[in-house]
Amino acid sequence: METFVQTLVSGILIGGLYAIIGIGMTLIMGVLNIINLAHGQILMLSMYITWVLWTYFGIDPYIAIFITIPIVFFIAEGISKFLLHPLMGKDSILPENQVLMTVGIGMVLVELARVIFSSDYKSVQTSYTNKSWYLGTISFNTPLTIAFIISIIMTVGLFLFLTKTDTGRSVRATAQDKSAAALMGISTGKITVLTYGLGSALDAAAGSLLLPIYYLYPDVGPLFTVKAFVITILGGLGSTVGAIFGGLILGLAETFGATYISMGYRDAIGLIIFLLVLVFFPGGLKRFTKV
Amino acid sequence: MKKYLLLEKREWIILGGAALAPWIFGFSPYFQGLLILVLMWVVLGNSWNLLAGYTGQVSFGHAAFFGIGAYAAAIPYHHFKISPWWGLLTGGLAAVILGYFLGKLVFRLRGPYFALGTLASGEILRLLFGEEEWLTNGHNGILYMTTFISKIPYYYLILFIAMGSLVAVKVIMKSKLGFYFLSIREDQEAAEALGIDTTKYKNIALAISSFFAGLAGAFYMIYMGFVDPEVVFALHNISILTILVGIIGGVGTIWGPAVGALIMVFIQELFRSSFFGVGPQWVSQLHSLVFGALVVVMILYLAGGVVGDWDIIRKKFGKKRVEGQG
Amino acid sequence: MKRIIAISFALFMLLNLIGCAKDDNSSIKIGVLLPLTGAMAKFGEMEKNSFELARIEINAAGGVKGRDLVFVYEDDTGKPDVGRMGMEKLITVDKVPMITGGYSSSVTFAAAQVAQKYRVPFLVNTGSVDKITEPESFDLKISDADKFYIYRLNPPVSEYASGLEGFLKNLASVETAIIFHENTTFGTNGAKAFAISCERLGIEVFEIDSYTEGTVDFKPLLLKVKEQKPDLVYMISYVMDAALLMKQSKELRLSPKLFVGAGAGYTMPAYRENAGIASEKTISATLWHQSLPVPGATDYYNAYIAKYDDKSPPDYHGVEAYAAAYVVKDAIERAQDFKSASIKTALDGTDMMTAFGPVKFIAYDAKINQNKMETYVVQWINGNLELIWPKHLAKVEAVYPIDWNAEWK
Structure with a gap:
């Protein structure tokens, strides 16, 4: 019983972190209609910024969020404006050119990190990295709990932004039907550029939250890119609520799978769920949530 | 243009040049090794190009076929000491069988979903082959003392396979089959409306494509003498690099993957070896960075690849003569 | 195009010759x-x-x-x-x-x-x-x-634990063990070898589990320790995994009698740096220690x-x-x-x-x-890696039994 509860707690906490990575991806996939294979690399970028801020300036990773978000937002805006957007109207043999562009961008980001920081593993040691709190015999990792709470706050904020503001509504309209949105007078070009920045900014927050829990090296990204698109497909394209549940489901499935089936197949569990949803349940959780 | 046994004169010259290549340049095994690598990527690039470039099914999981081909050569050796050379027969076949089952799953998907589906399939296989130690020896990998020290036999073997894949793609694309493939790429609904059984032809494209990828995998085992799931099922180093070879050379062109493979291997090696030892040491750090940047620039300005956009390149460099690609 | 290739090949060959000439x-x-x-x-x-x-x-x-x-x-x-x-x-x-x-x-x-x-x-x-x-x-x-x-x-890895065997023989209270290893050649073979050592020592091995290098959350693995309560947890990992394993063990308040590493990550300074206090009093097999009487x-x-x-x-x-x-x-x-x-x-x-x-x-x-050579046992004591076995060479007494609650305060 204790094992079960502890597994549940670990799964939910890690799921919260996955969710925030997934929300960024779901926005990008929903609005731009591309698979952002550079998502993990953007996360890595934000982790390095956080690491530099902590190591050289002594800025706490949680405060660093306020710095990484704008930096990453502007970098992503630049990527989107100068590298992805120009491909939209272009005639090419394969419609997947934008996806391949994100592969190229990801490669450049990884290699830049490798040139600047070398392949060494980096980590931050703050006063709370080794802390945890307890409820009876069940332990809650402190940085994971903080990450979970911040994820929830950010998700609620994003949800309000998407439902209550004009820009947010435009983002949602573009995600649902680009041509209809354009007919309604929405500048879909601007919205797509903005969305890439917004999605990446969420990713940046996730990076700052992840660093105290995990460690950092240039190739850290792909692991999380895969998790992000599993969540996106699970939750349904462009659905924030779906992504939250998608993240939690993935976190729980992985943790329970690892506890009760096999630790070695931990990463395979998510992929199998993903493939099954993709093939047999297209649309994912969005079918139920509709948002 | 006059043809001699399926190939044009120009192509015979290239083939002749390729056949002599290992003998010039001082017979350096290091240089021969690079050429072998180029040819292996030609096979993989061609394989991907047939499915993605000509049929429009952009696979992000070609490592699955490459890996299964390599293991088809390695597993019988590991368990029964059967020579991996038999993999040249079984490797392609195993990949076709895998392709048949994967096709049942992923051909239900379109566009980006197809890409994600194939990507996930490749990754699942990588994890599976790493965990099922009783069959695959897991992460220990399978080692085999290679047959020849000289690289020459391997060079001609892979040259033969590479030419085979080139000729196969060329012949197919000139046939009715090629027409069906292109019609699926251009507009699947329209193709169906015309009465083309798209599922059938997609499966045929996948079968041919996976056959060559599997063959390349079996060759890898024979030549390198070592397989390990992280190497042969690698997402970045196999699946994605295969795509980039196609993109750089030219998607949907006969010679595109060959040119792409040549550029990819030599640019990476040029930087990795710090301009063959004469440049400063730090240059070697840049090998993947330069290649990544090249990919970005190519997609932005020459989406058709070197071969596909050859006319544009010519014009940019001031040459008037415009010629169709071969 | 052909000319470009020809020129680049010629250049390449020239450079290659220069490289060989020195x-x-x-x-x-x-x-x-x-x-x-x-x-x-x-x-x-x-x-x-x-x-x-x-x-x-x-x-x-x-x-x-x-x-x-x-x-x-x-x-x-x-x-x-x-x-x-x-x-x-x-x-x-x-x-x-x-x-x-x-x-x-x-x-x-x-x-x-x-x-x-x-x-x-x-x-x-x-x-x-x-x-x-x-x-x-x-x-x-x-x-x-x-x-x-x-x-x-x-x-070879099968002899890494030979020193450890001697050390464990003296601790009659260690009767059960769990082995965790990364799923690499080093990990799987090390785990097999230690399982054989355990057999020789009469230690019952509850379970041997593997994980993938770079795992974020080891709790599903570590919960097995909480459930089955072995006396000894043996781990084969490189540095970063080693540090995360111990950090999360501390978080789950696991309390086996011993945490033992199989060398590799567990003797590295980077392990101490990353795991912090969670590395304290962990034991590891080692092949050498600076205090050995070797010239x-x-x-x-x-x-x-x-x-x-x-x-x-x-x-x-x-x-x-x-x-x-x-x-x-x-x-x-x-x-x-x-x-x-x-x-x-x-x-x-x-x-x-x-x-x-x-x-x-x-x-x-x-x-x-x-x-062929002997192997030794070390323990992290107050942030220093100290030789604790074999006894006649050790300058520091092994800390045992260990009160994890006090160590991890």
Whole structure:
């Protein structure tokens, strides 16, 4: 019983972190209609910024969020404006050119990190990295709990932004039907550029939250890119609520799978769920949530 | 243009040049090794190009076929000491069988979903082959003392396979089959409306494509003498690099993957070896960075690849003569 | 297009010739294969530092046969295929007569095959999976010592725990164990070997579980300890995984009698740095300790700290590299000429003392060209790695039993 509860707690906490990575991806996939294979690399970028801020300036990773978000937002805006957007109207043999562009961008980001920081593993040691709190015999990792709470706050904020503001509504309209949105007078070009920045900014927050829990090296990204698109497909394209549940489901499935089936197949569990949803349940959780 | 046994004169010259290549340049095994690598990527690039470039099914999981081909050569050796050379027969076949089952799953998907589906399939296989130690020896990998020290036999073997894949793609694309493939790429609904059984032809494209990828995998085992799931099922180093070879050379062109493979291997090696030892040491750090940047620039300005956009390149460099690609 | 290719090829060939042309008689080049980037770069860096330390000492003392010793480093990035290509480059492009280094088991094993194929002696100093010095894995027989070009300075992984066995024998209270290992060659073979050790000691092994390097959340694995309550948790991991395993063990308040690491990550300064207080009082198998009564051990330790960083002192990986450099020097000095075959013959006759311990390549069981040696046990006590076994050599008393609640406050 204790094992079960502890597994549940670990799964939910890690799921919260996955969710925030997934929300960024779901926005990008929903609005731009591309698979952002550079998502993990953007996360890595934000982790390095956080690491530099902590190591050289002594800025706490949680405060660093306020710095990484704008930096990453502007970098992503630049990527989107100068590298992805120009491909939209272009005639090419394969419609997947934008996806391949994100592969190229990801490669450049990884290699830049490798040139600047070398392949060494980096980590931050703050006063709370080794802390945890307890409820009876069940332990809650402190940085994971903080990450979970911040994820929830950010998700609620994003949800309000998407439902209550004009820009947010435009983002949602573009995600649902680009041509209809354009007919309604929405500048879909601007919205797509903005969305890439917004999605990446969420990713940046996730990076700052992840660093105290995990460690950092240039190739850290792909692991999380895969998790992000599993969540996106699970939750349904462009659905924030779906992504939250998608993240939690993935976190729980992985943790329970690892506890009760096999630790070695931990990463395979998510992929199998993903493939099954993709093939047999297209649309994912969005079918139920509709948002 | 006059043809001699399926190939044009120009192509015979290239083939002749390729056949002599290992003998010039001082017979350096290091240089021969690079050429072998180029040819292996030609096979993989061609394989991907047939499915993605000509049929429009952009696979992000070609490592699955490459890996299964390599293991088809390695597993019988590991368990029964059967020579991996038999993999040249079984490797392609195993990949076709895998392709048949994967096709049942992923051909239900379109566009980006197809890409994600194939990507996930490749990754699942990588994890599976790493965990099922009783069959695959897991992460220990399978080692085999290679047959020849000289690289020459391997060079001609892979040259033969590479030419085979080139000729196969060329012949197919000139046939009715090629027409069906292109019609699926251009507009699947329209193709169906015309009465083309798209599922059938997609499966045929996948079968041919996976056959060559599997063959390349079996060759890898024979030549390198070592397989390990992280190497042969690698997402970045196999699946994605295969795509980039196609993109750089030219998607949907006969010679595109060959040119792409040549550029990819030599640019990476040029930087990795710090301009063959004469440049400063730090240059070697840049090998993947330069290649990544090249990919970005190519997609932005020459989406058709070197071969596909050859006319544009010519014009940019001031040459008037415009010629169709071969 | 063709012209461009032709020009680039011609250029390439020219450069290649320039590269080959510098063959002088003032130095002797020896290849070193190490992971200098990637997940194992921390180990590679320590070994490279140690090779350089030895090289400077050797050259300052007159070099080898009047020539300067030069190490040509090749980065294997921790990947077997890259390691094989690096090995081939060392042999065919740099034309070195001998190679040393070899860090991770899988890379070393895959690369050894290349050395064997080209008949260039390869002195392995860290790669530890047993099959590296077993001629059977290279299609040779035990009687083929004259054809076998692989030599190994360090003991194989199956003997890593031999010192630990002695230590555990004295602790009658340890009766049950769980083994966690990363799913690599080193991990799986180390786990199997320790399970056999347990059988010899009469320790019941509840479970052997593997994980993938780079796992974020080890709790599902560690919960098994909470549930089954073994006396001993044995872990085979590299640095970052080792640190996360212990941090999360602390978080779950696991309380087995002992946490034991299988060397590798658990003796590294980076482990202490990352795991912090969670590393305190953990025990590890080791192949060496600076306080051992081996001539040169303490000198090496102090020289390393003085030359490099006083915050990250070397562990057994460093001294393995340092000793390998001296074995290389010794073999070349005794060889008739600078050719691979002569160096191989000289290596067969190696019988010397190094800072790592005595080195002599012998044949036993299924192995040939293997150096046989004792292993030891260390414990992190107040942030320092202290030798606690064998008893007659240990200057510090092992802390046991351990009150984890007090340690992890």
